[in-house]
Amino acid sequence: MYSQAPYPVRVEWGRRGAREAAERGDIVIVVDVLSFSSTVVTALHAGCEIFPYPPHLDGKAYAEQVGGEYILGRSEAAKFGKATLSPVSFNSSLKGKKFVLTSLNGAFCTWIADKVPALLIGSLLNAEGSAQAANTLRERxxxxxxxxxxGEQWSDPADHEDTLRPSIEDYLGAGAILSWLDGEKSPEAQVCIGAFQSSKHKLSELIWESGSGRELRARGFEADVIHCGRLNAFATVPLLSENKFIHAHEKFIFLNE
Structure with missing residues (x-):
């Protein structure tokens, strides 16, 4: 059976990968560069409270339950000047507010793996910080x-086709994080690191021209693509705790008690 079991540091794709990691009891780092991960990092950096929620459940009812605002789609929210899945819609003016954030990929993978010992959100924006947090948690x-x-989801899969579309932005984001992780890496993780190392001098260009980047640009969200392509712009590391994201260092303080 396929397995990276001999290695303590691995890379696995999508919802199935999240489930496999959860069943093993691994520390999980969810990477959805365009844009769930980047949005969570940016929102937490701005002082917001983010509650992830899967798209197949009633997010509006859940938002009422936690006293937060249900985040609308990019285009709809932009009309009303509200926060959205677009990371650049979050700034310090929203500090202290609660939001329920759903997405087909990052939020769904978070929901699948929410019972792991620790779940972190990683992106290019916080690649080194998320790896350092994971190293600390792994030791403890x-x-x-x-x-x-x-990855992304194909919008129109035919019968018997997979819906997962692997995306270079998430692969490069994963490779960046893996490059700062301690421990022996699986061959899959090593190749992922290699992709990042060979591309790190032109990350923003590759993200800009990627299929996902071009899709967002065509919809008028060029600023998102630019923002999400920045390497180690933030030290903020989101960690899932009691259904919302907190700063990972808060968990470290708890573990020291």
Whole structure:
């Protein structure tokens, strides 16, 4: 059976990868560069409270339950000047507000793996910081690490076709994080690191011209693509705790008590 089991640091794709990691009890780093991960990092950096929620459940009802605002789609929210899945819609003016954030990829993978020992959100924006947080947690929790690039979903799959579309932005984001993780890497993780190392001098260009980047640009969200392509712009590392994201350092303080 296919397995990266001999190695303590692995990379697995999408929802299936998130489930496999959760069943093993790994520390999980969810990577959805365009845009769930980048949005969560940016929102938490701005002082917001983010509650991830899968798209197949009633996010509006859940928002009422937690006293937060349900985030609308990019285009709809932009008309009303509201926060959205677009990371650049979050700034310090929203500090202290609660939001329920759903997405087909990052939020779904988070929901699948929400019972793991620790779940972090990683992106290009916080690649080194998320790896350092995972290294600390791994030492304290004695658990392996799986980085989960979420990929995208094909909009019109035919019968018997997979819906997962692997995306270079998530692969490069995963490779960046893996490059700062301690421990022996699986061959899959090593190749992912190699992709990042060979591309890091032109990350923003590659993200800009990627299929996902071109899709967002065509919809008028060029600023998102530019923002999400920045390497290590933030030290903020979101960690899932009681259904919302907190700063990972808060968990470290708790573990020291």
């Amino acid at each position: 929790l004695k658990a392996d690490i799986t980085v989960v690039p979420c």
